Amino acid sequence: MKTAPDGTLETGAPIVIDGNTLTLEDLHAVAVEGSGVALRDESLRLMAGSRELKVDLVAEGHAIYGVTTGFGDSVIRQIAPVKSAELQHNLIRYHMNGTGPSTPPDVVRATLLIRANCLAKGNSGVRPEVVARLVDQLNLGILPRLPQRGSLGASGDLVPLCHLAASLLAEGDVTYDGRLRPAGEVLAEVGLAPLTLEAKEGLALINGTSFSSAFAAxxxxxxxxxxxxxxxxxxxxxxxxxxxxxxxxxxxxxxxxxxxxxxxxxxxxxxxxxxxxxxxHSQVIELTGGLGGEEYAELKRSIQDxxxxxxxxxxxxxxxxxxxxxxxxxxxxxxxxxxxxLFDVAAREVHSGGNxxxxxxxxxxxxxxxxxxxxxxxxxxxxxxxxxxxxxxxxxxxxxxxxxxxxxxxxxxxxxxxxxxxxxxxxxxxxxxxxxxxxxxRSSEAHNQxxxxxxxxxxxxxxxxxxxxxxxxxxxxxxxxxxxxxxxxxxxxxxxxxxxxxxxxxxxxxxxxxxxxxxxxxxxxxxxxxxxxxxxxxxxxxxxxxxxx
Known part of the structure; x- marks a missing residue:
């Protein structure tokens, strides 16, 4: 949040996100100026609807990429619904291999904001509380440490975003009050319990362009x-x-x-x-001196820069x-x-693609x-x-x-x-x-990516x-x-x-x-x-x- 000159927190209106109306100026207000963030009520309804569809399709035994199947070229391997939650936690852990310098705080704030906004659109099958946790961490100033290297920008920014997702699980490190500390320690200090992910939620958190887009914005x-x-x-x-x-x-x-x-x-x-x-130009011409009646002269001032x-x-x-x-x-x-x-609630269908x-x-x-x-x-x-x-x-x-x-x-x-x-x-x-x-x-991940x-x-x-x-x-x-x-x-x-x-x-x-x-x-x-x-x-x-x- 913004800090007033006397050190107290300002209580200006937060930036309200809904997956459709976020501007670069809004992003600057949050990432650079420290404005707060809130979720629009309509987004809560849309997220709940797509999550309900996901739960129904999983219960019906559908093979859904990354939900009841493995990831990448492992899509040919289906698992029982009872395993789907643990699969999401493992997805995050096996991608925690980023390298390079840590991402600057303003870019981390922008990343949290963009990921929350994209999921708030309501097509991703995640519970509203997952997005609310992203917003909470942003408003509280709990910033996950995101290594800058490791993303190919297709299958999204998997590696840096998994470090973001891990902080919701009380894993990895976060910066809080200017110090780098274990995420679990900070979440306990502010009274936030670690999230337990359900089917698709880990994938929804890391399978997107929000890290790239934060730098770009x-x-x-x-x-x-x-x-x-x-x-x-x-x-x-x-x-x-x-x-x-x-x-x-x-x-x-x-x-x-x-x-x-x-x-x-x-x-x-x-x-x-x-x-x-x-x-x-006319004033410059006056200062040149001109020919002065001669057939040749070097001008006292150039007429072209x-x-x-x-x-x-x-x-x-x-x-x-x-x-x-x-x-x-x-x-x-x-x-x-x-x-x-992505989950199409109106048609009661799930679609695999490459957004x-x-x-x-x-x-x-x-x-x-x-x-x-x-x-x-x-x-x-x-x-x-x-x-x-x-x-x-x-x-x-x-x-x-x-x-x-x-x-x-x-x-x-x-x-x-x-x-x-x-x-x-x-x-x-x-x-x-x-x-x-x-x-x-580059071709990677067994030529799937x-x-x-x-x-x-x-x-x-x-x-x-x-x-x-x-x-x-x-x-x-x-x-x-x-x-x-x-x-x-x-x-x-x-x-x-x-x-x-x-x-x-x-x-x-x-x-x-x-x-x-x-x-x-x-x-x-x-x-x-x-x-x-x-x-x-x-x-x-x-x-x-x-x-x-």
Missing amino acids: LACLGATRLARIAELSTAMASEALLGNRGHFAEFIHLAKPHPGQVTSAREVARLLTDSKLALD RYSVRCAPHVVGVLRDTLDWARRWVEIEINSSNDNP FYGGHVAQAMDSLKVAVANIADLLDRQLELVVDEKFNNGLTPNLIPRHAPTDWRAGLHHGFKGMQIACSSITAEALKTSTPASVFS DKVSMSAIAARDAFQVVSMAEEVAAIHLLALCQALDLRGTAQASSRTRAAHALIRERVPFVEDDRAMESDIHAVVELIRSGALISVTSPAAPAANGHGGE
Whole structure:
């Protein structure tokens, strides 16, 4: 739950889930902000109905995949109904072999929420109390430890989700009150008895795409913020480089009307509206000096900026348009029945299929991470122009403060040289990590799972690329603030001054060489919290202070 400034729990309305209406914004409220969760009454009725059908079919002696048969290629082996509950517990235990780092807490919360929401749709044959337990653990902050490696994204995210399911049985480890502890110990402490699963319930908990979708949902949200941050960075870079804001004129972009490109150009133009550093095309022309009656002249000011500034809307626009469909696909996924088999109460039938296949998540994340990695590369290229005295139009080398040759400090400092090196390294890693995962399908499980989606790897990669792009953006924004200080912030636009002021509240001007790791962390937090977007939004009051030289 959300914590108020006085340390008490806030009692705002919880996010109500029903398997159909969960949005990415709802997910952010729960996974990142800590909102509570509740189940819609209609979902309780639907879950009870599909569970009743399951019980009837089992009693009639039907061979039902994973309920009265073995799993995977063991489907040919049927068991008596009396064995069905123990089968579910064994299913969870033999998949508890995940490796790699533990999943971040916000992703774990998202996973719990998505799995509860998918089962709340009411097609999976589980008791309402199973889903209620997922909700209880989420609301109480009991987070199972989920190793990140082991999922093929078909038959769902079996390995990580079995670690989630095990916590309901009081097995495995959970994080509670900031400490990793045995699940049984924590459940006993909060008064929750271990669940005893019945037929199908173990399979319903682990046979789905909720782990992949959690990474994917949070990657989409992060990438949505990054698009706005890239536009802010482009506006500030245009100012730092004494650029031509005519490059963002609507006429140009409506002539090639990709929606994301048009929106991106419009946003950069808005951010630069009253800038005295990045000028309109007509103003730039006036400053060139022209021919002056001669047949040849070198212009005093370039009328065209380099691609990383001039073509920024074309790069950010790709991300915006990718997000348009990627977000839609992910929202469909987190509101789907993605386990197997499914129970059709109206027809009194059970259906075996493959809704656990994470193909849409994998394709969306493979595309998203490429678009985000391109944003990192774009910002890294802008940074190179800003710090390099050969290209930065009169700024100091590596943005060092200006010192007279007689000043002792002259020649001793290197400013943002190391920051540009780090930024280039992070960008290279983001580009490497953007390799598609969905094309690396493997045949496994005795060739039963012979074509798999790799959605978990694709989504984890996308989440990681977004994180690295945030670090790139943070370094670039720090350099841009330094550049605007050197130019004179009073000449910057009101919107970029607002961003500069917010960053300067947390990070001082770099007067002498010093460690800047904490500076990067501070600006990454401003990016992730949405604070930088808020202060530069159309609704925010325009900055009216003066600063700089």
